[in-house]
Amino acid sequence: MGVINYPTSLDSWVTKVDSVDDIMSQHINYAQDIVVALENKVGVDTSAVSTSLDYKVNNFFVEDVRKMWFYENAAPTGWEIVTAASDALVVVKGGSSDYNVTGSNIAGTWLATLHILTEAEMGMHDHRYRGVAGRQSVPTGYGDQPAARYAYTAGTSTAAGGGGGHRHGSNTYRPYAAVGIIAKFTGA
């Protein structure tokens, strides 16, 4: 059995010359061993050996399954743009809100959450009243002069305000982004 270097390093060969070199068993064995080493390195079709190239390549390039974001404008050769995914951010699934869904889905919305201001969220303000004083003279009778006095009467204004919600910019706002495409591997 020949001693080969592959795949640790490349093997070196000495070219045989007819009528000069004898072809020995070890030459055949050497070639056979190298073929075996190559086959192991590359792997058989649908290889289950995780160190083989076939395993890595074909488990990554899975037809109609592998979908990726590319910072590009057109799909690479062998890939096809997924048209259902457009005008959206690329996010990581998880959490407990809209992104807590199965991956490879469109989730969330561009419509910002409606917010209804509470009284506590209003800026400090006051209401200025313009009062028109009406003077009414009431006979109080004869006798001593009534004592002058000052009375402070508290009141409450009429309730005002619509209490409607607001959102910023309907659904047209888009944050600053690197715009790319989602493409899936099609194999051809």
Add this chain to the structure above:
Amino acid sequence: MTTAYPNDLDSWSNKTPSVDTFDAADINKIHDSLVALETKVGITNSGVDTTMAYKVHNFFDDDGERTLYLYENTAPTGWATIGVSDAVLAIKGGSNAYNAVGGSLAGTWTPQSFPLTYQHIPVHATSHSYTKINYGRYAGGQLGGAIAWYTDNDTMTNLNSGTSGSGNTHTHGTNAYRPQGAVGIIVQYDGE
């Protein structure tokens, strides 16, 4: 073809010097196996979509076209970071800012402003107070007799507030807000 590859690995038996002879079939099997290997791997710039070379080469395009996001801090060997920073990742399309050429920057970090109107103000009331002064007023009298007094009451009527506020727009935060993100880098394959 005598090779089992690529459906299965080939098996071989070593030749023993001075015992085994070898003939054309032994050489042919090696040839067949090598051809099967070459077919599976593919030639340079292979157009055969079942080859590994086709899949790998078209993905790792070394013409500086393959540009990806990686959830990493530095570019892997053979890749280089490009000048794209402080941006989310988006998919082109729609009819707004992302209706742009893929591989470009679009959108803004400046949030849209919004003008509050009366309808957006929560229903509320304010307390107020005013001063009512009662005082006596001499109303005349009879000599040697009692003086008549009146009390004047000031009453507030037609209570209308003045208007306040300018209806200016407001934004939420400045342009410093960033949604929570998985921060990575955008890299371009350069084949080196």
